[in-house]
Amino acid sequence: MSAPVSDILATRQTLRLCTAGSVDDGKSTFVGRLLHDTKSVLADQLASVERTSADRGFEGLDLSLLVDGLRAEREQGITIDVAYRYFATDKRTFILADTPGHVQYTRNTVTGMSTSQVVVLLVDSRNGVVEQTVRHLNVAALLGVKTVILGVNKIDLVDYSEETFNSIKAEFEAKAAELGIEDPHVVPISALKGDNVVERSANMGWYTGPTVLELLEEIPVASGRALELDFRFNIQYVLREHATDYRAYAGRVNAGEVHVGDTVSAGGRTTTVTHIDTADGEQDSARAGDSVALRLANEIDLVRGDLISAGSTPEGVREFGATVVGLTDKDVAPGQAVKLRFGTSLVRARVTAVDKLIDIDSSANDVDNPESFGLNDIAHVTVQTAQELPVEEYAARGAVGNFLLIDQASGNTLAAGLVGTRLR
Template sequence: MTAPTTASAAAALADRETLRLCTAGSVDDGKSTFVGRLLHDTKSVLADQLASVERTSADRGFEGLDLSLLVDGLRAEREQGITIDVAYRYFATDKRTFILADTPGHVQYTRNTVTGMSTSQVVVLLVDARNGVVEQTVRHLTVAKLLGVRTVILAVNKIDLVDYSQERFDEIKADFDAKAAELGIEEPHVVPISALKGDNVAERSDATPWYTGPTVLELLETIPVQHGRADDLDFRFNIQVVLREHASDYRAYAGRVNAGSIAVGDEILAPYGRTTTVAGIDTADGPVDSAHAGDSIALRLADEIDLTRGDLLAAGSRPEDVREFEATVVGLTEKELRAGQAAKLRIGTAFVRARIASVDRVLDIDGPAGDDTSPEAVALNEIAHVTIQTADELPIEPYAARGAVGDFLLVDQSSGNTLAAGLVGKRLR
């Protein structure tokens, strides 16, 4: 067999899929060490970084490498009062490249976890083997479900501190599997690891002969990368900019394809029941015959229609225009959301006046008390079901495909601060 050429090997590496993942867990569950271990064992650490970690570890009397130091810069910045919602780390293997969103563990930063999970295809939840599944684990699992994350890996960390006990691992796995089943998380993966010692993170451990499943890295390399969910939907395109060039009579509508695909000659469904066809599709690299979810394009239409920023162009079907809908929201600021409160709604590229018609239910994910079905407000980091009314009719549809459609922000009218992030539920009228 002929060995692959350097060019073919380079091409194979360039064609590697990219998986986006997020880490989450409670404080002191070992997330920093886990992320450091992944970076170290995939050889994604520069030599000078590693040398610095070795020196600092030795100065602190640490046996071996304190891999948490590889991400401690972020922690130091937070201690200085610098706000950093999510830190992104990049690493790669021969099979894939990875973008890792490292989120804070404290309960007060649930909003940051929402940010990290919102673009992730896989969530790695860490728990301390001594503590097992705790309230914050359930909170993060709930957020993952709400955001439509398909794959959750539970890394039972510090398994070395319970003497690599299979009995303790099985207890935690049974508890987690039950919680995942309640929330409808299909086929969660549970792996016993020691981020400090490297057990079952990137390499299989001889200390857990009773565990025959894959390592965390093996899971990350083999879990299918979900590409087609947004492509499976009907075409959705929110106009961001209207392009006009009077000298050449050029008119096009620029934006990003949120969902589906479109081709020259396809019928377009515009606002107010108007229809037209696609006369051309322009990109930064020139005209193309078709475009798909994620592409930034400028659409030229066959007919002159009065369209503006925020309007939705669709194909196949068009969402119903409504002024009231139910939604799930996550509180993002210390200013509470209350019934009757006015706000600005940003959905797609539209930005309209709205009000919280009612706060219907606040989810209880911290204990067995049950949801609050008569809440007065939605506080920071709380997850709630609300009803929203808008000043103008909008083509709104339920949340799908990881934010391809149906996600929005509520913005404070006076300060411009983001009050909440939301997912559209049922359209009302």
């Protein structure tokens, strides 16, 4: 008897990826092709797409309709929000973020890339590598994405030209190397026709490499990168039971792993982990991503926001440099008071300097000491906090070193920040 579907799915690895590219490069059609050709579309969805495609006079299926779910997106024919899609093959499951191509939605692209292990970047074969391609590559590099797949799309519109493909491939690989993208891949595709997305193309005998899906199935899932860091655990809640003297510190393991008996640092003191409690009972260990409650050998005055750590424990500081991405249309100026969310801590802070405004298209257009930064801007800043925080360099896709700047009056998030990261 075959194993239950739930058991099969539980044994598969999950890969998180996102799409990016310029407007009209075919991202939504590409995602629709992935969903359609992996048989991840329900019958009623497919029937709806068939009807709408016919009503619009579209020859065949307009697969972009499977993705552009917002009414405004359908009316404009563009993607304006991050749309998350889920699909699976026999080898693994996937969580895909389809991000906007417009420059004014750069913040949405940052959101999609921030949790992705792979970026699938599309270009139009007729246009090649353009400014938005470079912009998205820069964002991927800033966020520490190491694997980028370039889909040279609409290859059918240039008669499946090997020469055109090779020219785009060379330019992309040179830029990827310059930015430190360690694992670049380039595939000639036609999302509309289905060439080399899921199924191999019969129109390009000169291309013998993998399809996009084959790459996605073979690329190592990078979820273990956070495990390579030293143990980090931000306290979210202090659990007390006075009748039994039970005291534990609940939270999520951000990085590394911990075992019963390990020596850790907390509140400026050294102690030992005596128990690791979970919803399923006591465990001998916990690793990055696990939500647990730790019991320690010594009574230490710890509160929400404090850090329990091991290895190269970061020292508390009150000033640090960072790169931020503006998330609202309210500008942030030097000297502005804000709240800063770091891990589970929320403290008063001040942006003491906006050191540089980054033009990710060209370093020649960078602005030193600008008056402010705002929506979709990427800037290097200096931040001071009202109390010491154990900040450390951004690493392992946000396992450590990321924070938010919050407006004191409205509570709205002004910017997302990466400690110590510099584009240039």
